[in-house]
Amino acid sequence: MTKDCEENNSKAIDNGNNGEDRLTDEVHSAASGVFSFQHAKLDKKSSARLNKQKRKFLGGEEQEEEASVGGRNNRMLDGYEPPDVPSVAGLAGLITGCCKPYQKRLTETDVRKNQSRLLFCNNMMPLLKEDENVGNGIPVVVYDGRGKEYRMKFKRWGSAMYVLTSSDWPKFCSEYKLAKDVDIVTVWMFRHRVTEKLCFVISCRWSPPPTIAQGKALHRRPRKMLLV
Known part of the structure; x- marks a missing residue:
């Protein structure tokens, strides 16, 4: 019984570590994507859509009106x-x-x-x-x-x-x-x-x-x- 419990605990720890590893990999992947994205050249349609989302979440509609x-x-x-x-x-x-x-x-x-x-x-x-x-x-x-x-x-x-x-x-x-x-x-x-x-x-x-x-x-x- 004790041996079985130890094995189960070991598996649980391994699964937990693997989950953290996967999460870490996803975070690194996302961060790399964001970093590389800043150098990407967008077409006009994508750029307009991105700016629309930025104004929506950052409240920049009035600022854009004032600047334009x-x-x-x-x-x-x-x-x-x-x-x-x-x-x-x-x-x-x-x-x-x-x-x-x-x-x-x-x-x-x-x-x-x-x-x-x-x-x-x-x-x-x-x-x-x-x-x-x-x-x-x-x-x-x-x-x-x-x-x-x-x-x-x-x-x-x-x-x-x-x-x-x-x-x-x-x-x-x-x-x-x-x-x-x-x-x-x-x-x-x-x-x-x-x-x-x-x-x-x-x-x-x-x-x-x-x-x-x-x-x-x-x-x-x-x-x-x-x-x-």
Whole structure:
């Protein structure tokens, strides 16, 4: 009986070791496959499918939209280079600590009424105070070129994206008849010299890219242009 038990235990140990060996072999094989895969050249269909899965699991859809339409802080999207400090009625001498201007061509989600937000990338890092938490959102005042005020919230999305959000953003879009692909906004972030609050200035201009302007006739609605 004792001999039989010892033999059975020995077999169990051997089977366990073999299982671990097989598992180790599979892990090494998978790791080798992944390592070699980084040098593989994919066709367009496979690459698109892989990128779709990456966006699904890593949340990169907004980042891709931001990079593909308007560029990341491209200061001369259509040949216009905005000033480092905006000139706004009522703000003379009140703008301090102004960040470099950020431009983007508006996307569909920027002007979608049910989303109520303007998305931009991490070039707009603010000079935050200790009691300001951009993850939770910071109430801010947003000015247009005439000095009109809009109340919004400045908030971080994920690790590298930011939004200005509130019901006042759709009002801004409606006021200037902003549309995707053909309107560009310029955004400045600054501290108000008196209140020391975080503030923004947003100007906009109608500027369709050549591929759109030449590819189809645009119905150009009367709109208020705002350059500062």
